Amino acid sequence: MTHIEVWLMAVALAMDCFAVSVASGIAFKRIVWRPMLAMAFLFGFFQALNPLLGWWGADMFYSLIESVDHWIAFAILSFLGVRMIIESCGKEEEKRFNPRRYKVIFTLAIATSIDALAVGISFSCMGYSSLSSLAYPLTAIGIVSSVLSLAGLFIGIYCGKGIAKRLRAELWGGIILIFIGVKVLVEHLFLS
Numbered sequence: 001m002t003h004i005e006v007w008l009m010a011v012a013l014a015m016d017c018f019a020v021s022v023a024s025g026i027a028f029k030r031i032v033w034r035p036m037l038a039m040a041f042l043f044g045f046f047q048a049l050n051p052l053l054g055w056w057g058a059d060m061f062y063s064l065i066e067s068v069d070h071w072i073a074f075a076i077l078s079f080l081g082v083r084m085i086i087e088s089c090g091k092e093e094e095k096r097f098n099p100r101r102y103k104v105i106f107t108l109a110i111a112t113s114i115d116a117l118a119v120g121i122s123f124s125c126m127g128y129s130s131l132s133s134l135a136y137p138l139t140a141i142g143i144v145s146s147v148l149s150l151a152g153l154f155i156g157i158y159c160g161k162g163i164a165k166r167l168r169a170e171l172w173g174g175i176i177l178i179f180i181g182v183k184v185l186v187e188h189l190f191l192s
Contacts, residue, residue, distance in 0.1 A: 001126060005180060006137045010144035012176035013119060015084065016112040017043040017145045018152040019170055024099035024108075025156020035100045036153050042109035044146030048138045050113045054120020055134060069125035070188035076122045077181030080115050084174030116141065126184060 001009070024039065098104055128134050 006140050008176050009119065009137065009180055010140040013047055013116050013141055014145040014148040015170050015172065016115065017047060018148040020108055020112055021149040021152025022156040025153040026160055027099050028153065028157055031157060032100060035105060036150065038102060039099065039105045039153065040146045040150040042105055043112060043149040044142040046109045046113035047116050047145035048142030050116035051120030051123060051141060052134065052138055054117040055123045055128060058121040058124035070185055073122040073125040074181040074185040076118045077177045080118060081174040081177035081181065084170045084177065088168055088170035088174065
């Protein structure tokens with residue numbers, strides 16, 4: 001993957017974090033540094049950890065899937081992208097939660113990073129064969145997720161509910177994931 005693709009992947013993965021952070025900012029209503037920083041850190045941490053876990057699990061079985069790795073990467077990224085697009089078109093439910101509680105923050109961090117586990121599997125299929133080769137994309141994913149989470153919190157605090165519908169973050173994240181999946185498939189089938 002090129003540097004631009006790594007950063008686009010990081011932005012796409014961070015869209016769930018961003019959307020949840022906007023909703024959390026709306027619930028916060030004012031700046032409360034400790035839970036906000038905890039949320040940004042944990043979102044970034046789990047977004048970086050889960051691709052590592054996915055890569056590690058897939059790497060153990062890579063010799064079995066090597067001949068179809070490009071199809072697996074395409075399928076995983078496209079599935080996640082389509083799911084994000086469908087979720088972005090669904091009805092907004094009013095959910096009651098307290099994002100100031102650390103148990104809630106921890107649960108949200110895990111929930112928003114589940115997709116990143118599957119992306120880790122696709123990393124294995126895209127040729128990331130060592131931990132050192134993963135350092136750059138994992139760092140980018142963690143940083144982008146933390147920064148966009150913090151930005152989402154501020155947007156939610158200062159702009160309220162109206163901005164969340166206009167941003168359509170999950171829609172754009174889904175489109176980016178599908179684009180990267182198609183690119184992986186096309187490169188393998190036609191350019192290698």
